[in-house]
Amino acid sequence: MADLLVRGGTVVDGTGAPAQRADVRITGGVITEVGPDLPGRGEEEIDATGAYVSPGFIEAHTHVDGAMWWNPELDPLPAYGITTVVFGNCGMSVAPLQESARGPVLDLFTFLEDLPLDAFHTSVPWTWERWPEYRRACEAQNTTVNVAGFVGHLTLRTTVMGAEAAWKRAATAEEIAAMAALLDESLAHGAIGMSTNVFDKDRYLNVVPTRLAEDDEFEALVDVIARHPGATLQMITRFNEPENIDADVERFARICAPRGVRGQWTAIPSTVREDYLREQTIALHRRLRESGVDFWPNVPHKPLEPFFNFERALTFQRVAAWNEWINGPADTKLAQLTDPEWRARAREDYDNRVSSSTSRLDRPESLIFAISETGAGPLDISWRAYAEQEGKHLSDALADWILANGIKSCMKGIPDEFDEPVIAELFKEAHTLTNINDSGAHLQLFCGSGENVYLLTRYARDTGLLTVEEAVHNLTGKLAGFFGLGDRGVIAPGKAGDLAIFALDEIEVRPEVKLYDNPDGSWRFSRGNSGIRATVVGGVPTVLAAEPTGARPGTMIGLSAG
Template sequence: MATHDIVLRGGLVFDGSGAEPREMDVTVDGGTISHLGKVSGKGREEIDARGQIVTPGFVDIHTHYDGQATWGSEISPSSLHGITSVVMGNCGVGFAPCRTQDHDRLIRLMEGVEDIPFPVLAEGLPWAWESFPDYLDFLGEREFDVDMAAQLPHAALRVFVMGDRGANREEATAAEIAEMARLAREAVMAGAIGFSTSRTLNHRTSDGQPTPTLTASEAELTGIAMGLAEAGRGVLQFVSDFNDPQKEAAMLRRIVEASGRPLSVSLAQADVAPDSWRMLLGAIEQAADDGLPMAAQVAPRPVGVLLGLELTLNIFSAHPVFREISDLPFAEKVSRLNQPVFRARLLADEPVTDNPFLKVMLRSFGKMFQLSDPVDYEPGPERTIEAIAARRGVSNEAAALDLMLENDGRGMLYLPFLNYSQGSLEPIRAMMESPVSLPGLSDGGAHVGMICDGSFTTTMLTHWGRDRTRGPRLPLEYLIHRQTQKTARWMGLNDRGLIAPGYRADLNVIDLTNLKLHLPQVQYDLPAGGRRLMQRASGYTATILAGQVTFRDGTPTGAKPGRLLRGAQAAPMRAMAAE
């Protein structure tokens, strides 16, 4: 007779604490981990984990599934990569609170900031809410293949309280700040896990307007943080250009000093100032040394735009000649690009755009690469489009066009625009090794036609833990700890991220030797037939959420035990007693 719900047999268990792995069995009963060690009893389901690794389910703290969670139950691509808990509502954008007259305004903001097309959101969003507690109540009735936690987005909050004045970035009055603080307190009391905001010019509406939160005052930000302080719960998440890193780091420190709430900020290397991240990281490390809860969210690979004929952008997007065919069906577009006369016209054309960033980006052939199988996110200089063109004796544009036309017109180019200024991931390694850094910034669910980074966890295991040749690797136990217990505890999800009796049975069985990240592909499964990039992996033997197997060999089982997480989650009583 079966004595356990599930038994994982003989795997090399990385428990999430950072300790060295041990070979053992793991039992699951009633949705929690019940025993570690040698198990003689049988499970209703037995999973042979011999020769494989067993990890806690991964916790991704930086996603944008705010819309997808309202119409879908499969939170992919994240759920395909061992992730069992996600935090959405980052970067100050989301869909609640929102009045009826502001629906389109928030859609345009999400369309511009996160590259999710207007028709997708207009058709997909049910808008069955106005307040943030209403939004949580709606999500609370839904089922998912991961657990979901939501943050209160500043842009939606600001527009809700200030209307057009908020959207136009006017300064908030004392009364408006007090109302935002009240609503922030209400949101976290209802189950929001935190509050997020954006201060970057990269975040714009689809019609080019900066995000409503760009120039919000320190008084406004502090006031909202004090709303969380009054509730005694919730984290703060910031993204900024950090044009004056010392000044902004000092402001963030003052906000944490005043509110006592944990604050994380996005940290990346920018080409315009490739060493400024060091100052910001140093300021956060000093704050942490002084006892302040501050952290830096960092990515395990470059943040890179994918360029292709089926995607939002390709290297000819700003060319008048290309615009002649840009609206044609895909197959016809590819056919025209293969015609010698049209090809010659296109290659002789020049980009026309008033967007200097776009013009430079689409001509950065010296740091643009072909994305090929096996996927390599730390390519060397010999693999640039510029180097390929030189070897072929053709122009950069001709080489890029030929590469995009591969695979029946679905070839992709990869342009790292953050974290690759010197063509190496050594700066990322330094960020990842900092005690104040957290793995994040995957943006799962966003940038659906340009970026596909919901697969960060697989890169973490394969590139950093197994394959890297252009520099030192990192210990698997360290990498897994960061993506499980460390991210979980930062968000207050103290019931998960550790393989120990009493903890949530969120688990992965991974064939690390054969773990492989596949090339991104385009699929048309969003509302209104919308397009999105999807990246899969092989090697995830099983993913378990709340004691139910949700994926076997990368294929969904149909189980949807995932639910909305309302705020922080307490550590198991057994664990607290043991401590």
């Protein structure tokens, strides 16, 4: 940790209070003074004239559990003002994890989050099975940002029950007690809560193990969370099934509310075309808050422009033949696309898929052929338009296009229109969460990292739907308060010396670029630098003059009273 004086900026302190002209002094990695015209004491100085000085931004939902080991720079997070990330989401973490359960957990983790499986085996040190050892390993692994982690319920269940049992049945009383003991130990050694998942299926279309958990299992685990002040529950519910949204969230509310446990749930939809579903979920949010349930819904704020690749992905999960093909052996893929039997099954599976309000498969007009490996094309035409032009079934048309263009080609989704005034009003409420963007996951689908800057540019600068103070509060103090990270998220004496320094007219979310830097040689999407002038972690600049410094002052953090 270091000493630093930031001079001449306009401080937006993360509480939502009006911005004010002030200097900020950091001593030993902690903010010690905030006020105008502070005298220098020989420490490093940053001139913030013409810029805002805010707390460092927090990424509320990431999957950098693996990347922190093979990409400790965690590009491009520092260049977007990020100083803290939360991982272990969606029910999956890499601790506590017995070696005997590692294979099935990593297979599920990398499938659901589109991550390179080989990298987890070759680049993660695996010097732990339980959380205390894991925390020591994370503290010794210097990163550009601070990391805070959930215990994944899927990981707990598989570690205790074994893969075969975890995927097939309810837990016994003894198994539940063992899970509770591991969770208790993890929370005592710095985990910030537990994440669970009653939404997903694995690569074989089996429901994930936590969907088999009965109420007594959840009750025992939430009892443990309740014993650790500040710890929270993260829930991935069936957010794209209108008939199940309320029931899933209310089930957890019945369990959490009597125990005083705070939770976050997915999600209030943001798109215009999902206005009917947004009304339903806003009503659910209001009902829960009015009844005293401390649940905070996730609210996305940036439209996605996802790339659909054909190397491996879960995007075709609801079309069995295509799901098997896209995740099958690369050397047989092109040949399989010519097989009449497979084609017949693919057409049938597509026609009989389960519809989803969030799926692009139900809106082939929104998917554009964007990248060709061979150059054959056509490009810049939608999947639907191409099928109609060729007079073919949608499934056959896609198969023919891939045959001509190669499996390293991509489609790109047209971004959905967001109902921005409604979203902005939700962010003005005290109990909603944003910056839920899957940083570090779905590496060949999109780059979630950097979406925080969109809240500043689109909602504050361009439309005025939020003030800068409101936008910063949503990205800093509000998130820190929810997660029990009381020592950060606000610029005040005694708080962590984590800062972002930026001018609104200098920052932008940059376009995605391909980087071939995964340990297995595969590629991922990243972004160019946002124009953030400086990012500071514990008094150490990780970005200076809008360029990364290479410093890695980050460590693992846990719950704190602040």
